[in-house]
Amino acid sequence: MPDKQLQLGEDGAFLALQNAWDHALQALAEQANKPTFESWIKTARPVSIQGNVVRIGTKNGLARRWLEEKHLPFIKEVLESHLGFELKIRVELLEQDEPAIMSETLPKKPRPRAKAGDEPLSQPFNRQYNFDTFVVGPTNRLAHACATAIAEKPGKTYNPLFIYGGPGLGKTHLMQAIGQFVMQASPKMRVAYVSGETFTYHYITALREHRSAEFRRRYRSVDLWLVDDIHFLIGKERTEEEFFHTYNAIYDMGRQIVLTSDRAPKDLELDGRLLSRFEMGMLADISPPELETRMAILQSKAASENMALSDEVILYIAQLITRDIRELQGALIKLHAYASLMKTSVTTDLAESVLGKYFAEQAPPPIDAQKVQREVAKRFNVELSDITGKSRTRDVVIPRQVAMYLTRQLTESSLPAIGRAFGGRDHSTVLHACKKIEARVGKDRSFASVLDELSRAISGAAN
Ligand code: ADP
Numbered sequence: 411m412p413d414k415q416l417q418l419g420e421d422g423a424f425l426a427l428q429n430a431w432d433h434a435l436q437a438l439a440e441q442a443n444k445p446t447f448e449s450w451i452k453t454a455r456p457v458s459i460q461g462n463v464v465r466i467g468t469k470n471g472l473a474r475r476w477l478e479e480k481h482l483p484f485i486k487e488v489l490e491s492h493l494g495f496e497l498k499i500r501v502e503l504l505e506q507d508e509p510a511i512m513s514e515t516l517p518k519k520p521r522p523r524a525k526a527g528d529e530p531l532s533q534p535f536n537r538q539y540n541f542d543t544f545v546v547g548p549t550n551r552l553a554h555a556c557a558t559a560i561a562e563k564p565g566k567t568y569n570p571l572f573i574y575g576g577p578g579l580g581k582t583h584l585m586q587a588i589g590q591f592v593m594q595a596s597p598k599m600r601v602a603y604v605s606g607e608t609f610t611y612h613y614i615t616a617l618r619e620h621r622s623a624e625f626r627r628r629y630r631s632v633d634l635w636l637v638d639d640i641h642f643l644i645g646k647e648r649t650e651e652e653f654f655h656t657y658n659a660i661y662d663m664g665r666q667i668v669l670t671s672d673r674a675p676k677d678l679e680l681d682g683r684l685l686s687r688f689e690m691g692m693l694a695d696i697s698p699p700e701l702e703t704r705m706a707i708l709q710s711k712a713a714s715e716n717m718a719l720s721d722e723v724i725l726y727i728a729q730l731i732t733r734d735i736r737e738l739q740g741a742l743i744k745l746h747a748y749a750s751l752m753k754t755s756v757t758t759d760l761a762e763s764v765l766g767k768y769f770a771e772q773a774p775p776p777i778d779a780q781k782v783q784r785e786v787a788k789r790f791n792v793e794l795s796d797i798t799g800k801s802r803t804r805d806v807v808i809p810r811q812v813a814m815y816l817t818r819q820l821t822e823s824s825l826p827a828i829g830r831a832f833g834g835r836d837h838s839t840v841l842h843a844c845k846k847i848e849a850r851v852g853k854d855r856s857f858a859s860v861l862d863e864l865s866r867a868i869s870g871a872a873n
């Protein structure tokens with residue numbers, strides 16, 4: 411019985427064989443009459459290639475004899491013309507329950523090889539996802555640099571490029587930017603974008619409709635293959651295996667592959683052979699953007715939507731939503747819609763009332779602010795309740811402002827969230843406190859060193 415390891419271990423040659431076999435089948439389908447073809451030829455499949463020895467397997471003895479006696483010279487000729495060297499072909503009997511992945515290589519009704527049918531399988535592109543609309547910052551700089559390098563010279567720099575990171579951080583955007591750039595620069599390039607989910611769907615459909623040969627032809631005819639969210643393949647063994655073959659076929663032809671995933675290859679529970687191929691290329695992670703980039707993204711989005719937004723509102727939203735750019739943009743659109751509906755202008759107060767409640771659950775837990783408050787109270791020798799209380803005496807106001815300032819520095823809390831943690835003060839009070847302390851830090855070195863020491867104590871302190 412042919413073993414699967416062997417087939418896959420020599421994948422390059424085997425894939426070439428499989429490809430040649432698809433052609434042989436196509437040609438045989440045109441020659442043989444339909445019942446003969448359906449019952450005998452179609453059930454045969456290539457099993458392995460070692461050196462110039464090719465093994466073809468069939469599931470019944472009659473089919474084997476029929477193939478050997480009637481069609482071997484023809485099959486040999488077609489395979490040789492595709493592989494480019496002389497072959498020895500052995501036809502063997504396979505066990506009944508051999509995995510059928512390679513066996514359904516023929517459309518039920520052989521289709522004429524019309525050019526249109528060979529278009530690569532691709533999902534549509536989103537025109538907004540281009541390099542011009544992509545804001546670059548420290549957390550996506552590497553991925554962006556690799557993406558532009560590849561877009562300029564597909565197949566010539568890094569192959570594959572593997573981009574990974576959490577949801578809403580721009581993986582699809584960058585990937586589609588590569589595709590659209592290439593299509594524009596070289597209209598002849600065959601560019602296909604497909605998600606792991608769609609690949610799975612196409613594969614299952616091809617199996618069900620006995621159109622695997624067409625599936626393979628179309629999938630393998632690309633110059634630039636963009637596969638989004640490949641973590642979707644985890645746990646789908648047969649699809650993963652087909653993906654592996656497709657990947658190798660495209661890669662072996664020197665074509666460019668770009669992949670995205672929500673995690674690094676080492677954390678993907680996929681076949682090790684696939685992972686080591688991913689790791690041979692370039693890995694680029696994207697992490698959540700820092701404040702300045704979030705603001706730049708909001709500004710760019712606002713400009714493209716013709717929204718007038720003050721810096722204060724931009725800052726407010728950028729502080730409120732920190733992990734997901736999709737949500738960041740969603741918040742902006744929501745706010746815009748609300749303001750135009752109510753015919754009012756967008757202010758921080760409006761932003762707070764519209765967005766605050768949607769994202770309240772995202773605000774960092776008050777424990778962070780409490781930790782700061784505890785340490786500050788200890789250092790300045792005041793009561794914890796003074797820090798959050800109403801007293802305006804200088805002894806209390808300074809530590810309170812210091813605590814707000816440090817909370818802002820050391821946590822990702824938004825101004826309103828800090829205000830809430832400090833006895834329900836509003837964001838402008840917090841902003842004022844931060845500015846005051848910042849000004850003093852700039853002028854007073856011993857004060858600065860006290861704060862430095864404090865922030866180290868807080869960062870090291872247990873909750
Ligand atoms: P992912 O695929 O990582 O889940 P997407 O590429 O779908 O994320 O991005 C989510 C949204 O955020 C999209 O509307 C995208 O245009 C936008 N986006 C992500 N990163 C950026 C960026 N750096 N600059 C501008 N827009 C971005």
Ligand code: MG
Nearest residue numbers: 581582638639
């Ligand atoms: Mg995506």
